[in-house]
Amino acid sequence: MSRQSLLPRTAPFGDSERASLDAVLGTATPIQRAWLAGFLAGIDAAGGQPAAIPAAPPKAAEPLTVIYASESGNSETLAGNVAKLARKQGFKPKVVDFADLDLATLPKAGKVIAIAATWGEGEPPARAVRAYGELMGASAPRLDGVEFAVLALGDTSYVEFCAIGKALDARFEALGGKRAAERADLDLDFEKPAAAWIKGTLQALAPAPADNVVAVDFARTGASDDEDAEPSRDPVVVEVVEHVNLNSSRSNKETIHLALAFEDGAPAYEPGDSLEIYPENDPQLVEEILKATGLTEDAALRKALLSERDITTLSAATVERFVKATGHEQAKALIESGEVRAWIEGRHLIDLIETYPAALTAEHLDTITRPLPPRAYSIASSRKEVGDEVHLAIAAVRYESHGRARSGVASTHVADRIANGAKLRVRLKPNRHFRLPADPAADIIMIGPGTGVAPFRAFVQERRAVEAPGRSWLFFGDQHFTHDFLYQLEWQEALEDGSLTRIDVAFSRDQPEKIYVQDRIDWNRAELVAWLDGGAYLYVCGDAKAMAKDVRIALERAYAEVKGLSADDAAAAVAALERAHRYQQDVY
Numbered sequence: 001m002s003r004q005s006l007l008p009r010t011a012p013f014g015d016s017e018r019a020s021l022d023a024v025l026g027t028a029t030p031i032q033r034a035w036l037a038g039f040l041a042g043i044d045a046a047g048g049q050p051a052a053i054p055a056a057p058p059k060a061a062e063p064l065t066v067i068y069a070s071e072s073g074n075s076e077t078l079a080g081n082v083a084k085l086a087r088k089q090g091f092k093p094k095v096v097d098f099a100d101l102d103l104a105t106l107p108k109a110g111k112v113i114a115i116a117a118t119w120g121e122g123e124p125p126a127r128a129v130r131a132y133g134e135l136m137g138a139s140a141p142r143l144d145g146v147e148f149a150v151l152a153l154g155d156t157s158y159v160e161f162c163a164i165g166k167a168l169d170a171r172f173e174a175l176g177g178k179r180a181a182e183r184a185d186l187d188l189d190f191e192k193p194a195a196a197w198i199k200g201t202l203q204a205l206a207p208a209p210a211d212n213v214v215a216v217d218f219a220r221t222g223a224s225d226d227e228d229a230e231p232s233r234d235p236v237v238v239e240v241v242e243h244v245n246l247n248s249s250r251s252n253k254e255t256i257h258l259a260l261a262f263e264d265g266a267p268a269y270e271p272g273d274s275l276e277i278y279p280e281n282d283p284q285l286v287e288e289i290l291k292a293t294g295l296t297e298d299a300a301l302r303k304a305l306l307s308e309r310d311i312t313t314l315s316a317a318t319v320e321r322f323v324k325a326t327g328h329e330q331a332k333a334l335i336e337s338g339e340v341r342a343w344i345e346g347r348h349l350i351d352l353i354e355t356y357p358a359a360l361t362a363e364h365l366d367t368i369t370r371p372l373p374p375r376a377y378s379i380a381s382s383r384k385e386v387g388d389e390v391h392l393a394i395a396a397v398r399y400e401s402h403g404r405a406r407s408g409v410a411s412t413h414v415a416d417r418i419a420n421g422a423k424l425r426v427r428l429k430p431n432r433h434f435r436l437p438a439d440p441a442a443d444i445i446m447i448g449p450g451t452g453v454a455p456f457r458a459f460v461q462e463r464r465a466v467e468a469p470g471r472s473w474l475f476f477g478d479q480h481f482t483h484d485f486l487y488q489l490e491w492q493e494a495l496e497d498g499s500l501t502r503i504d505v506a507f508s509r510d511q512p513e514k515i516y517v518q519d520r521i522d523w524n525r526a527e528l529v530a531w532l533d534g535g536a537y538l539y540v541c542g543d544a545k546a547m548a549k550d551v552r553i554a555l556e557r558a559y560a561e562v563k564g565l566s567a568d569d570a571a572a573a574v575a576a577l578e579r580a581h582r583y584q585q586d587v588y
Contacts, residue, residue, distance in 0.1 A: 061087075061090055061091055061092035062090060062091045062092065062110075062111065062206075062207050063091070063092050063094070063109070063110055063111065064086050064091040064092065064093045064094070064110075064111045064112075064113065064205065065093075065094050065096060065105075065106075065109040065110075065111065065112045065113070066079045066082045066083055066086070066093055066094065066095045066096070066112075066113045066114075066115070067079075067095075067096045067097075067098060067101055067112065067113075067114050067115070068095070068096075068097060068098065068114070068115045068116070069098040069114075069115070069116040069117060069124055069125050069127075069128035069132065069164060070097075070098075070115075070117055070125055070127070070128075070433075071117050071119045071125035071126065071127075071587075072117070072376065072429070073429060073430065073431055073433075074117060074153055074190065075115045075116060075117045075125075075153055076097070078115050078151065078153075078190075078194055078198070079095050079113075079115050080095065081194075081195070081198060082095075082113055082115070082198050082202070083095050085198060085199065085202060086202055089202055089206060090206070090207075091111075091202070091205075091206075097127065097433075098116075098124075098125070098127060098128035098131045098132065099127035099128060099130070099131070099433075099578070099579070100579075101131040103131065103134050103135060103140060103141055104141060106141060106143060106146065107141050107142060107143055107144070107145075107146065109146055110145075110146065110147070111146070111147045111148075111180070111205050112146055112147070112148040112149075112172070112177070113148070113149050113150075113151070113201060113205075114148065114149070114150045114151070114165075114168050114169075114172070115150075115151045115153070116128070116150065116151075116152055116153065116164045116165045116168050117153040117154070117164065117165075118152070118153070118154040118155075118158070118160060118161070118162050118163045118164040118165065119164075119544065120158065120544060120545065121158055121159060121160050122158075122159075122160030122163035122164070123164070124164050125164075126544075126548070126585045126587065127433065127578070127585075128164075130575055130578070130579070132164070132168075135168070135171060136167070136171060140171075140175060141175070142175055142176045143172060143175040143176045143177040144176035144177075145176075145178075146172070146176070146177045146178065147177070147178050147179075147180040147205060148172045148177045148178070148179060148180060149179065149180045149181040149182075149183070149201045149204070149205065150165050150168050150169040150172065150183045151165065151183070151184050151186070151194060151197055151198070151201075152164070152165020152166060152168075152169070152183060152184065152185045152186065153165065153186055153190055154185065154186070154187065155187065155188055156187050156313070156315035156316070156317045156318070156370070157313045157314070157315050158315075159316075159341050161185065161187075161315075161317075162185040162186070165183060165185065166183070166185070169183040180201065180204045180205050181197075181200060181201040181204045181205070184197040187317075187370055188370065188371075188373040189370055189371040189373065233427065234427070235276075235278055235374075235425040235426060235427040236262065236264075236267075236425070236426060236427070237263075237423050237424070237425055237426075238260040238261060238262055238263075238390075238423070238424055238425075238426050239260065239261045239263070239421065239422070239423060240258065240259070240260060240418055240419065240420055240421065240422045240423075240424065241259045241260065241261045241389065241420060242257065242258065242259030242391075242420065243256060243257075243258060243259075243418065243419055243420055243422075244256070244257045245257075246393065246486045246487065247483055247484055247486075248482065248483040248484075250482075250483050251479070251480065251483035251484055252479075253395065253396075253478075253479065253483075253484060254395070254396040254415055255393055255394065255395045255396070255450075255451060255484075255486060256392075256393070256394045256395075256396065256411075256414050256415050257380075257391065257392075257393055258391065258392045258393075258394060258414060259381075259386075259389050259390075259391050260275075260389060260390045260391075260392070260424065260426065261388060261389050262388050262389070262390070265388050266383060266387070266388040266389060266390055267428040268383075269379055269383065269390065269428055269430070270430070270435065271379070271382055271435075271436055271455060271458035271459050271461075271462045272378075272379075272431050272432075272434035272435050272436070272455055272458070272459075272586070273378075273379050273428060273429065273430050273431050274376040274377060274378050274379060274428075274429040274431060274586075275376070275377055275379055275390050275392060275426050275427070275428060275429065276374035276375065276376045276377075276426060276427045276428075276429050277374055277375050277376075277377065277392075277410050277413075277414070277424060277425075277426055278307075278372075278374045278424070278425035278426065278427070279372070279374070279375060279409050279410035279413040279414075280306050280307045280413050280417070281305060281306055281307070281309075281311050281312070281372070281409060281413075282407060282409075282412065282413075283306060283417075285311060285312075285348075285350065286302060286305045286306050286311065288350050289305060289311060289349065289350055289353060289365075290302060290305070292350065292353045292354050292357075293353060293360045293365070295360070295361075295362060295365075298362055300362070301362040301365065304362075304366070305365070307372065308371065308372055309365070309366065309369040309370070309371065309372055310369050310370045310371065310372045310373065311348070311349045311350070311369060311372075312348045312349065312406075312409055313348075313349075313370070314344045314347050314348050314349055314351065314352060315344065316335070316340050316341055316344065318344075318349065318352070318368060318369070319331060319334065319335060319340050319344065319352060320335060321367060321368045322352060322356070322358075322368050323335060325360070325364045325367055325368060326356075326358035326359070326360065326364065328356045328358050330356055331352070331356040331358075346401035346402055346406075347401070347402055348404075348406065349368075349369065350404075351402065351404070372409070374410075374426075374427060375409070375410035375411075376429050377392045377393075377394055377451075377454070378392075378393075378451075378452075378454040378455040378458075378541060378586060379391065379392065379454070379455065379458055380392055380393045380454035380455065380457045380458055381457065381458050381461060382458050382459075382461035382462040382465060384461065384462060384465035384466070385461040385462075385464070385465055386461070390426075391457070391458075392454065393451045393453070393454040393457075393486065393487075394410070394411050394414050394415070394451065395411060395450065395451045396408065396411045396412050396414075396415035396416075397411045397412065398412065431586065433581075433584060434455065434539065434541075434584050434585075434586040435584070436459055436462060436463070436537075437470070437537050439470075440463065440466055440467075440468035440469060440470055441468070441469045441470045442470045442535060442536065442537055443470045443471040443472070443473075443531055443534065443535065443536035443537070444459065444463075444470065444471075444472050444473070444536060444537050444538075444539065445472075445473045445475075445528065445531060445532070445536050445537070445538045445539065446459060446472065446473065446474045446475065446539050446541075447475040447517055447521070447538070447539065447540045447541070447542075447551055448474070448475070448476060448539075448540070448541040448542055449475075449476060449477035449478060449506070449516070449517050449542050449543075449547060450477070450478055450486070450542055450543075451486070451542070452540075452541040452542025452543070452547070453474075453476050453486055453487065453541070454541070455539075455541050455586060456474055456539070456541065457487055457490065459472070459539075460472065460474075460490075460494050460499050460500050461499075463499055464494070464497065464499035468499075471501040471502075471531075471536075472499070472500050472501050472502075473501055473502045473503075473504070473528075473531065473536075474491065474500060474502070474503045474504070475503075475504050475505075475506070475517045475520055475521065476491075476503060476504075476505050476506075476517070477505065477506035477507065477508065477515075477516055477517040477520075478507060478508070479507060479508055479509040480507055480509050480510055481505070481507045481510055484507070485505070485507075491503055504517075504520045504524060505520075506519060506520050516547070516550065517547070517551065518547075518550040518551050518553070518554040519554075521551065521554040521555065521558060522554055522557065522558070525554075525557070525558035525561060525562055526562050528555075528558060529558050529559060529562040529563065532577065532582075535582075536582070537582045537583075537584070538555075538577065538582065538583050538584070539584050539585075539586075540552075540583075540584075540585045540586075540587065541585070541586045541587065542587060542588075543587065543588070544587035544588055547587075548585060548587045552574065555574050555583075556570045556571050556573075556574050557570070559573045559574060
């Protein structure tokens with residue numbers, strides 16, 4: 001494609017002169033263009049003659065280290081955004097995953113931006129555990145002379161909101177670092193405040209300008225701004241072409257296999273990626289809120305509560321905003337008593353409104369609630385097999401608490417209120433940290449109970465399509481063999497055609513003593529360790545609170561017993577797999 005001319009034909013230059021100027025300006029960075037503008041203005045101010053001073057040589061761009069601790073990919077995306085903007089402002093950024101961080105490099109970093117997500121109740125993301133532990137340990141290096149700033153991501157529905165970011169901020173300071181910008185603690189609707197924080201923080205970290213000196217990242221001089229372009233993050237509308245309950249009618253579970261068709265072609269997703277669904281709230285719950293507030297005639301509010309506002313999450317911050325909006329004395333007393341965190345457990349916004357009646361307006365509800373976030377689900381298909389579709393496996397969440405039936409927002413929207421032909425808004429969420437080996441001859445071990453098996457369906461489809469010669473071993477678990485064996489026929493076909501080498505299953509309710517995938521790991525530990533010693537990659541997907549932790553314990557125990565290692569050495573062996581990116585997790 002030919003480059004568009006920057007200078008119009010009416011410019012007072014000949015054709016060859018315009019071509020030369022276009023060639024220079026067309027490849028110049030914003031910094032270089034700004035320097036030329038100032039230089040030419042200086043010539044005009046000096047009567048058309050260059051100032052009689054020697055030209056100052058360009059100086060190297062200011063180094064900036066951007067470290068991120070990410071579970072779902074949000075921190076990583078923001079770290080990339082920091083690097084792009086920093087580069088344009090004269091920095092030379094280096095982006096480092098906490099999983100790959102060498103603490104010995106931090107004292108020499110000079111300027112550091114840390115972006116950290118908090119996982120569950122105050123835990124670091126799985127890949128960040130090692131480096132985070134080292135940083136918090138007694139042997140962590142001093143950071144005297146290092147300027148730092150921390151951006152914390154979290155979810156106010158958890159008690160330990162942004163705990164990891166807060167801890168990093170305090171630790172950097174305790175180790176002698178100088179805080180260049182105040183920490184920001186952001187909820188799920190982080191994108192706009194994060195952009196503002198990044199802009200302000202880079203300004204705070206920017207070196208004092210020197211006269212006639214231009215900061216240049218020599219490694220990128222002449223690079224086009226288009227290199228920083230990224231695919232659109234806007235959601236697209238898809239059509240539901242398949243909606244099937246994978247569980248039997250006698251199961252107490254409901255798992256929906258959802259096939260979605262993209263009108264303009266599926267996005268370039270890879271096995272291991274996720275798809276975000278933009279759900280709608282339960283219309284019945286919306287009506288309950290409207291009735292409790294006396295706002296049933298407000299059609300605009302009904303629409304907002306249905307598809308724009310989060311009406312199920314109840315956090316201490318929600319109660320605080322409620323008190324600020326209404327001045328409700330009893331709700332204020334609940335906060336002051338210190339019992340608010342215990343009271344909100346298992347409750348939703350409707351409970352707050354009904355327990356503490358107050359005159360609420362549509363504006364109040366907008367202030368009290370946060371935007372309704374999308375929900376991400378692991379993609380259960382390979383484009384090489386399903387073409388312009390994306391498949392998902394979504395378990396409907398239903399439970400009861402405090403005398404009221406509750407349900408998952410997105411999961412029951414999918415299970416109860418959509419069918420074939422329905423439309424959904426979705427957005428691709430890449431996950432480059434949960435990828436098949438680059439070498440198709442490598443063996444893979446997949447551990448995914450319940451809907452955690454979704455990405456492994458994509459893995460097997462992909463390996464079949466490319467005729468991967470490597471072996472594959474699946475550990476799957478659920479409650480009952482007869483009712484809950486998700487994609488059973490497909491696994492049997494995969495065993496027959498060789499795209500799956502082996503499957504071990506654990507159905508916890510089919511015998512008096514419950515059996516889980518970690519038990520199957522124990523029983524097959526010698527062969528599993530042999531696969532790993534032979535270079536196999538191991539993947540875990542599913543529940544983070546119990547399953548993923550139990551699987552890691554089983555792996556460490558397997559190494560200890562098979563290879564005769566101490567507990568510490570076995571843990572180190574598993575950690576080494578993780579650092580080599582041969583132990584990857586996608587947990588939730």
